Amino acid sequence: MGENRMSGESGSSNESMGDGADELRSQPILNADELVVGYPSIDEPVIDGQTLAVPAGEVTALIGPNGSGKSTLLKGLANRLEPDDGRVLLDGQRVDSFESKELARKLGRLSQQNTAPDTITVEELVKRGRYPHRGFFESQADGDGDAVDEAIAMAGVKHLRDREVGTLSGGQTQLVWIAMALAQDTDVLLLDEPTTFLDPRHQLEVMRVVETLRDESETTVVLVLHDISQAARYADSVVALKQGSIHASGPPEVVVTEDLLADVFDIDAKVIETEHGPVMVPLNPIDANHPSQTGETEVLQRGDSSRNGQE
Amino acid sequence: MVELFDRLADRRAAASHWYASSTLAGVTLGSIAVLVGATLLQVSFGAFPLTLGDAWGAVFDPRILFSFEAWRAFLLGADNPEWFTQQQHIVWNIRLPRILVGVLVGANLAVSGAIFQIITRNELASPYILGVSDGAGLVVLVVLTAFSEFLPFIPVLAAIGGGAAFLLVYVIAWKNGTSPVRLVLAGVIVGTVFGSVQRALFFFIDDLSTVMSAQAWLSGSLLNTDWGEVRIALPFTVLALTLAFVVTKELDVLALGEETADSLGMPVEKMRFAVAGIAVLSTAAAISVAGLIGFVGLIVPHMVRNIVGGDSRRLLLGCLFLGPALLVGADVGARLALSPIQLPVGIITGLVGGPYFLYLMRKTENLGEV
Numbered sequence: 001m002g003e004n005r006m007s008g009e010s011g012s013s014n015e016s017m018g019d020g021a022d023e024l025r026s027q028p029i030l031n032a033d034e035l036v037v038g039y040p041s042i043d044e045p046v047i048d049g050q051t052l053a054v055p056a057g058e059v060t061a062l063i064g065p066n067g068s069g070k071s072t073l074l075k076g077l078a079n080r081l082e083p084d085d086g087r088v089l090l091d092g093q094r095v096d097s098f099e100s101k102e103l104a105r106k107l108g109r110l111s112q113q114n115t116a117p118d119t120i121t122v123e124e125l126v127k128r129g130r131y132p133h134r135g136f137f138e139s140q141a142d143g144d145g146d147a148v149d150e151a152i153a154m155a156g157v158k159h160l161r162d163r164e165v166g167t168l169s170g171g172q173t174q175l176v177w178i179a180m181a182l183a184q185d186t187d188v189l190l191l192d193e194p195t196t197f198l199d200p201r202h203q204l205e206v207m208r209v210v211e212t213l214r215d216e217s218e219t220t221v222v223l224v225l226h227d228i229s230q231a232a233r234y235a236d237s238v239v240a241l242k243q244g245s246i247h248a249s250g251p252p253e254v255v256v257t258e259d260l261l262a263d264v265f266d267i268d269a270k271v272i273e274t275e276h277g278p279v280m281v282p283l284n285p286i287d288a289n290h291p292s293q294t295g296e297t298e299v300l301q302r303g304d305s306s307r308n309g310q311e
Numbered sequence: 312m313v314e315l316f317d318r319l320a321d322r323r324a325a326a327s328h329w330y331a332s333s334t335l336a337g338v339t340l341g342s343i344a345v346l347v348g349a350t351l352l353q354v355s356f357g358a359f360p361l362t363l364g365d366a367w368g369a370v371f372d373p374r375i376l377f378s379f380e381a382w383r384a385f386l387l388g389a390d391n392p393e394w395f396t397q398q399q400h401i402v403w404n405i406r407l408p409r410i411l412v413g414v415l416v417g418a419n420l421a422v423s424g425a426i427f428q429i430i431t432r433n434e435l436a437s438p439y440i441l442g443v444s445d446g447a448g449l450v451v452l453v454v455l456t457a458f459s460e461f462l463p464f465i466p467v468l469a470a471i472g473g474g475a476a477f478l479l480v481y482v483i484a485w486k487n488g489t490s491p492v493r494l495v496l497a498g499v500i501v502g503t504v505f506g507s508v509q510r511a512l513f514f515f516i517d518d519l520s521t522v523m524s525a526q527a528w529l530s531g532s533l534l535n536t537d538w539g540e541v542r543i544a545l546p547f548t549v550l551a552l553t554l555a556f557v558v559t560k561e562l563d564v565l566a567l568g569e570e571t572a573d574s575l576g577m578p579v580e581k582m583r584f585a586v587a588g589i590a591v592l593s594t595a596a597a598i599s600v601a602g603l604i605g606f607v608g609l610i611v612p613h614m615v616r617n618i619v620g621g622d623s624r625r626l627l628l629g630c631l632f633l634g635p636a637l638l639v640g641a642d643v644g645a646r647l648a649l650s651p652i653q654l655p656v657g658i659i660t661g662l663v664g665g666p667y668f669l670y671l672m673r674k675t676e677n678l679g680e681v
Binding site: 040041078080100101102103104105108109110111114115116117118119120121124125128129131132134137139164180181184 | 432487560566567573575617
């Protein structure tokens with residue numbers, strides 16, 4: 001089962017998820033094909049020719065250090081960034097061939113930081129997630145009410161329904177935004193760091209919503225996570241990125257290993273197998289160029305500053 | 312137990328809906344009350360001595376109310392019926408149209424201000440933020456100094472100048488798309504340059520009365536407005552405000568920021584330009600007949616949002632009523648306070664607007680966020 005699922009090299013890992021997996025793996029719903037994406041203001045693309053297949057009805061977590069291109073890849077998948085080369089297929093159809101509202105009915109995306117007007121209520125915000133389901137002159141589409149109720153219930157924010165968004169805590173706000181994305185009622189949902197900056201309880205609540213989505217409405221979820229143990233616990237497959245390329249992908253127990261953490265994150269870490277999946281304990285940063293010299297530099301700098309002080 | 316909670320939740324939802332619509336109803340009714348009060352004062356008093364009975368007798372004179380001839384004169388610009396008495400002329404051709412122009416201008420400024428605040432995601436934005444006022448002001452000054460033969464076309468020329476300046480702001484702000492901050496900065500750039508040229512042009516006017524009329528225009532005034540101004544502003548107002556209410560759903564989504572709007576399937580750049588265009592049309596309709604009246608487009612959306620919340624539809628509805636109330640109310644002060652001298656109404660709105668912001672500043676911590 002695992003033979004072609006995981007590999008240390010970026011090249012061979014690319015095929016691991018789509019074709020080789022017949023028994024348990026479902027068909028991929030979202031495919032990135034030799035995708036090259038970047039930002040117009042930067043010459044070098046951030047993601048340079050990566051291939052990825054996201055299995056339908058599963059939770060896929062993107063992990064990687066800051067600046068490794070996780071968010072960029074997510075934006076590329078969502079057609080938020082126009083690819084310089086390659087293509088993204090949703091259900092076998094190019095994402096840029098969809099009409100924008102049509103795409104938004106199939107694929108939802110919640111970005112890292114969202115700001116809503118303070119003076120609207122939670123219910124009003126969640127309702128705005130129904131936008132792609134409405135025609136230009138329709139102020140309300142069929143099923144809006146039910147979808148909003150369902151989204152609010154699933155995100156567990158019923159008790160906040162009539163509160164103004166400006167009065168919520170950070171964790172509550174995040175759940176409300178997730179409710180908005182749920183009201184959009186898409187087959188695929190992309191979440192950019194949904195748990196970063198949240199307290200443990202709200203992190204758990206967010207991840208519970210993600211699990212419910214997969215188990216009850218068979219939604220495919222792709223999410224960027226900073227917490228590697230969290231990714232290992234909740235995701236069906238983990239994709240590790242480093243410097244814009246996919247370093248490894250596969251089930252968490254295969255991807256989240258001490259070797260990979262050293263390669264991808266430059267950290268010395270211990271991975272402990274538990275009943276909740278592999279748990280990662282970070283120990284030390286690895287400095288590739290100057291192993292174990294961090295202490296020395298510090299002393300040097302201190303010496304510098306004291307000399308400056310004397311002058 | 313669950314049923315009980317559900318029922319409680321339903322109750323609470325119903326109560327909150329009732330509250331939301333009751334605040335809007337409060338704004339609407341309060342505005343109408345102010346408007347009626349201001350209308351009473353405006354019709355009853357003025358430089359020409361009319362008794363209350365005469366004035367209101369003329370307003371409700373069935374010979375005019377149901378006269379095809381009179382309405383054709385008012386709305387289509389035909390000659391006034393010869394049988395008009397002097398009282399009827401004063402009331403129907405001087406006092407009433409001024410109120411009507413005030414209503415149109417107030418509604419336009421308030422609604423376009425609300426739209427600009429949403430698309431720039433800045434509570435301190437006004438209808439003039441994207442260069443409209445500067446373009447219009449420059450054109451007016453140019454006409455007054457160099458092309459006095461175009462004087463009768465000032466309303467239309469000002470509107471065109473405002474629209475052109477808005478397009479210029481967009482061109483400057485565009486670089487792989489725009490953003491609220493880039494738009495506001497481009498507005499500042501255009502405003503600064505145009506403002507300088509405008510002030511420079513003042514030195515080329517030798518005639519004091521021309522300077523006075525330029526000043527009155529730049530401060531914003533309803534002086535000497537009559538049915539001609541109503542005829543200019545009405546069609547554009549109806550068009551712009553209708554369109555504004557058509558796009559409230561789009562405004563709601565734009566208010567969530569570009570990223571979210573995009574993920575909800577909105578073509579953000581196109582929609583922002585279209586919506587800004589609607590607001591510019593509305594602003595231009597106001598500017599063309601009343602000049603640059605300040606603060607109405609800034610404080611009215613602000614006040615309404617504080618009362619009814621951030622839902623675009625309710626916000627625009629509240630603005631549609633409170634804008635006229637504030638402007639016509641201020642015009643009472645402008646016209647009657649120092650009678651027989653009449654001040655530009657823009658001076659009064661500034662005098663009201665400043666203290667309102669002082670009050671807000673003292674009251675709220677996070678002023679400036681939408």
